[in-house]
Each structure stands twice: as C-alpha cells, then as structure tokens.
Amino acid sequence: MTHLTVPIMVDDPQAALAAADRAAELGADLIEWRIDRLTDDAVGLDQLIERCPLPCIVTCRPIWEGGEYKHDEVGRLALFQRVAGASRPPAYIDVELAAYQSTAAVKPCVESFGDTGLILSAHDFDTRPADLLSKLEAMAQQEACRVIKVAWQARSLRDNIEAFEIIGQKLKPTIALCMGPFGLPSRVLARKFGALLTFASLDDDAATAPGQVSIGQMKNLYRWDSIDSKTQVYGVIGYPVGHSMSPAIHNAGFDQTGYNGVYLPMPIGLGYESFKATVGTWLEFKALHFRGASVTIPHKENLLRFVAEQGGEIEELAQTIGAANTLTVRADGAIYASNTDYAAALDSVCAALDIERGDLGGRRVAVIGAGGAARAVVAGFAAYGAEVVIYNRTPAKALALAEPFGEDGPVVGTALDQLDASDCEMFINCTPIGMHPDVDASPLSAGKLQSLGRGAVVFDTIYNPAETMLVRQAKEAGCVTISGAEMFVRQAAGQFELWTDHAAPRDVFGQVLKKYLGQ
Ligand code: NAP
Numbered sequence: 001m002t003h004l005t006v007p008i009m010v011d012d013p014q015a016a017l018a019a020a021d022r023a024a025e026l027g028a029d030l031i032e033w034r035i036d037r038l039t040d041d042a043v044g045l046d047q048l049i050e051r052c053p054l055p056c057i058v059t060c061r062p063i064w065e066g067g068e069y070k071h072d073e074v075g076r077l078a079l080f081q082r083v084a085g086a087s088r089p090p091a092y093i094d095v096e097l098a099a100y101q102s103t104a105a106v107k108p109c110v111e112s113f114g115d116t117g118l119i120l121s122a123h124d125f126d127t128r129p130a131d132l133l134s135k136l137e138a139m140a141q142q143e144a145c146r147v148i149k150v151a152w153q154a155r156s157l158r159d160n161i162e163a164f165e166i167i168g169q170k171l172k173p174t175i176a177l178c179m180g181p182f183g184l185p186s187r188v189l190a191r192k193f194g195a196l197l198t199f200a201s202l203d204d205d206a207a208t209a210p211g212q213v214s215i216g217q218m219k220n221l222y223r224w225d226s227i228d229s230k231t232q233v234y235g236v237i238g239y240p241v242g243h244s245m246s247p248a249i250h251n252a253g254f255d256q257t258g259y260n261g262v263y264l265p266m267p268i269g270l271g272y273e274s275f276k277a278t279v280g281t282w283l284e285f286k287a288l289h290f291r292g293a294s295v296t297i298p299h300k301e302n303l304l305r306f307v308a309e310q311g312g313e314i315e316e317l318a319q320t321i322g323a324a325n326t327l328t329v330r331a332d333g334a335i336y337a338s339n340t341d342y343a344a345a346l347d348s349v350c351a352a353l354d355i356e357r358g359d360l361g362g363r364r365v366a367v368i369g370a371g372g373a374a375r376a377v378v379a380g381f382a383a384y385g386a387e388v389v390i391y392n393r394t395p396a397k398a399l400a401l402a403e404p405f406g407e408d409g410p411v412v413g414t415a416l417d418q419l420d421a422s423d424c425e426m427f428i429n430c431t432p433i434g435m436h437p438d439v440d441a442s443p444l445s446a447g448k449l450q451s452l453g454r455g456a457v458v459f460d461t462i463y464n465p466a467e468t469m470l471v472r473q474a475k476e477a478g479c480v481t482i483s484g485a486e487m488f489v490r491q492a493a494g495q496f497e498l499w500t501d502h503a504a505p506r507d508v509f510g511q512v513l514k515k516y517l518g519q
Helices: 013-025 045-050 073-084 097-102 106-111 132-141 158-169 184-188 215-221 246-257 272-284 300-309 316-321 340-353 372-383 395-405 416-421 446-452 469-476 484-500 506-516
Strands: 003-009 030-034 056-059 092-096 117-124 145-153 174-179 197-199 232-238 261-267 290-295 326-329 335-338 364-368 387-392 411-415 426-429 457-460 480-482
Touching: 003 013, 003 215, 013 030, 013 045, 045 073, 073 106, 092 097, 092 106, 092 145, 097 106, 097 117, 097 132, 117 132, 132 145, 132 158, 145 158, 158 174, 158 184, 158 272, 174 184, 174 197, 184 197, 184 261, 215 246, 232 246, 246 261, 246 484, 246 506, 272 290, 272 300, 290 300, 290 484, 300 335, 316 372, 326 484, 340 372, 340 457, 340 480, 340 484, 364 372, 364 416, 372 387, 372 395, 387 395, 387 416, 395 411, 411 416, 416 446, 446 469, 457 469, 469 480, 484 506
Parallel strands: 003 030, 003 197, 030 056, 056 092, 092 117, 117 145, 145 174, 232 261, 232 290, 364 387, 364 426, 387 411, 426 457, 457 480
Antiparallel strands: 290 326, 326 335
16 A cells, blocks of 8 residues: 655644644545654654654654754754654654764664664755665665655656656665656656655645645545556646646546546656657556657647657648647557547537538638647648638738648638638637637627628637637627637547547536636
C-alpha cells in the first residue's frame, strides 16, 4: 500500500493536531510532522506525537537540506530525544543521509527510537544530483535504514521515469519523488509503482515542497484511490499546461465510466528535441502504460513530425491541417496522430442542423480567422465539399491558408472587413473577438445578423463566456447557433473514445467545463 501522507509544518501543536484531524477526515493515511520550527523545549511536543489521529513521520529538516530548522545538531538531537520519549512513538523518523553519515551522535539517537522506522533521505532542490545512485546505495547499505527517500527537482518529465525505476528496484521500501512543475507524475503515480508513500498538502497553499498538490486534488482530480499497477496513463502535452481544463474533464470521464486511467498535465519545454526525447522516453518505459495525450501549443506540429519519424500512422486530415491534437498509443504499442478539432467542428454543425457530414457539400461557409483553429475548421469543411471563404484581419494569412486548396479550389481568402458583404450561409468565428474579458465585442455586426435571419448558422468557437455577444445576437436574429463549449466537449469526447473504447460521457464533460469556467 502506498500511504497518502499529509505534511504539516508545526508552529502551534494544538493547531497542528486540528489540521491532522482534518487530514484524517479527508482520507490521509499518514501525517508527517514537520517540526523544523520547534526547539527541544517546545510545549505540547509529546501530545503532538501521542494524540496524532494517524500514524506519523517526524521530520526536522535543517536549512542545509532545504528545511527550516536553523539551530545546531545538538539541539536537533535533543528534539529527537523528546520525540523518542513519547509514550506512543512515531511510525517513522526522517533523517538526512548526510547527517547520518557525518554526525556520530545521530546513529545512537535514532536507535533509541525502538520500533520507529528510520527513513534515510536526500533532497536536491536544484536538479538531479550527480551522485543520486551512490546515495541510494549508501542508504540501502545502512542496516538501520528501513526506508529510502530521494527527492529532487525534476529537469523535465523524463526524470519521473527514473523515480519509477528507483522504486522498482525495491532496494528497501522507497520514496522517490520529483519536485517542481515537471514532477507531478512521480507524486500521483507513486501508488502505481508501489512507493511507500507520496505527499499531498492539506490545502492548496500549504505545500511543503515545490510541486506538491493538495490531498483534495490528489483524491478528487487525480483519482488517487483508483490508481493501481495497471492504471493507463494519459495527459495534456503543451507548454504551459498548468491551466488546462483537460485533466478535470478526462479524469471525470474515467470516473464516470469506471475506466482504469489517470490524466495528468505533461509540460514539455519548447522545441522538437524536447518533445521527441520526452515522449520517446515515456513510450519506451512500458510499465508506465502511457496510452495517449492531448497535444496543444506549441507541440501540435511536433506530434506529426514525431509520429512520422517513428513510423506511426497519421490521420489524413491531420496531415492536411498540418497539426494534430491527439496522440493515441494502441494496445500493440503502435502510435497514431489525429486531430479531433475539425471533427468536433463538423459534428457540432451537423448535430445542430440534424444532417450528416456528407450533406455539407456545396454549403457556403465563412470562417473568421486564419490561425490554428481556423486551419482545422477550413480543412474539415473543405474535405466534405463545402465552399469556404476565410475572412482575416491579416488578408495575406487568409490567402496563405486557402492557397494549398488550389486557385479554383473550394477555399478562398479575403480581408475581414469584407465580412458584412458575405453571401455565406454559415459563419464560424475562429478568432478571440468576444472572448473573456472582451465580452462586448463581436466579429459580425448586429445588422448583418438581422439580415441573415432564419436558416443561417452562426458558430462561435469561443467557450468563455458560454454565450458570446455573437451567439446572443445571432439567437435574437433567429439564426441557428452553436457555442464553443459544444466544440470543446466534442473534441475531448473524440479523444476519450479513441483511447478507451467507452462512449464519452459528454454531459459530464459539459458540467466540468461549466464548473471550471464558473458558469
Ligand atoms: P490563433 O492561432 O492565435 O489565431 C487567432 C486568429 O484570430 C488569427 O487569424 C488572428 O488574426 C485573429 N485575431 C486575433 N485577434 C484579433 C482581433 N482583435 N481582431 C481580428 N482578428 C483577430 O488562435 P487559435 O488557436 O486559432 O484560436 C482562436 C480562437 O478559437 C480562440 O478564441 C479559441 O477560444 C477558439 N478555439 C476554440 C476551440 C474549442 O474547442 N471550442 C478550440 C480551439 C480554439 P491575424 O492573423 O491577423 O493575427
């Protein structure tokens, strides 16, 4: 069993005990008392250990190892002696390998703890230490050492794989964690690989190490209780990805369908080489069961290149679009790159009109914007025979987007100021005009919308706000309207169905999206 451990930095033992009660209520298995700020004459120290509602670890981390204890070793050992004297001793005491090796008085002090397990630990808050492996060996060789703990600042997602390998060596019960923005997988997947424990803060702002998430996020967002050695791993690859809604959406989908998966943010730094090295390493490490990813800015083009180089399969339209947003790893390990954005846009329109994709042939579609979203929408509608006019602020970009479809092809580009004169029957906004906080803006005038009236389709790909000015005015004019939320949910559903063989719970996705946006 991997213990979900809540570290509590102690100032006032009574307040700390109240915090531990709350951690127990939230489902923690262990408490780590961080007594860095106390001295050996602290009032209430014994009660802290004796009354703890859960088994506990006692840690007094000195400043030189990244903690807050600022007094000398004599004082620290005296503090430990008081802990050892508690009538109900702690389950574990954490001592740094460096202190254990260099201070002779540490060993007898630790041995006086009786049944309390000794965790020998090493931390590096800057990088992966060059001597990591020799430290592990040194810990394993100490007879008194019951648990090995290493934690270091991850340089990239790849460092998580080394943490999993260290746990897998089973030298002794092990804690191997990566800190910082790249380290989340090591924290969440500690359970998958059988680490002794992982840490989660009591509240969002109570982390005791960089990158630590709260127990609420661990349990409710990252599905802690469902994770086991067979859990399939997914994520959102991009940079940055900290604010992505996709983990909330896909994990809710896994919950709803009972699928054994977990979905994580997967930040990968800029550049193809970073993408290739990281995704390559994750795919090679089979025990991870890395089965797919949503891929966003700046890696959509990198995904196509990577899959092509690896001899994987690429969806034809993703190739035409020049960008893919979904990586799927099939059961036999083969990789597939596809784009669920264009399909989501097409199907949003077809559902609103109660038609099939094949019925789009000959329809005149105005696409507003010539960026990434427009590229997918244009390719999708052109592939099903629609005639597309791209209206863009920078006309040259509209022309460039139309150019591959041929001089007399189904796609033409023009300036945005021509939009009011458009004779199209369908309008798709692929610009941020009208997006929060600029909610009073709209790419189409109210007069133009009134002139379109019934039968026309107005589709705003923006999902924040839920109802943009464009959609509101189009509704008032009697047009058929489609919101960006519809497209967002459909593109996520497309990914979910590629990965899981389950029908995506689109209603749940919609609810999560609304909640996330505070709607
Ligand atoms: P992008 O690649 O940056 O392209 C933005 C486009 O909007 C460009 O053509 C740009 O014109 C134009 N634009 C930006 N600001 C403008 C302004 N003030 N006035 C006129 N035109 C302006 O962005 P993207 O990834 O395509 O995303 C565009 C929109 O699509 C976003 O608002 C996003 O919410 C939405 N989207 C929704 C979904 C969904 O699932 N619902 C998915 C993807 C995107 P220039 O070429 O002149 O710079």
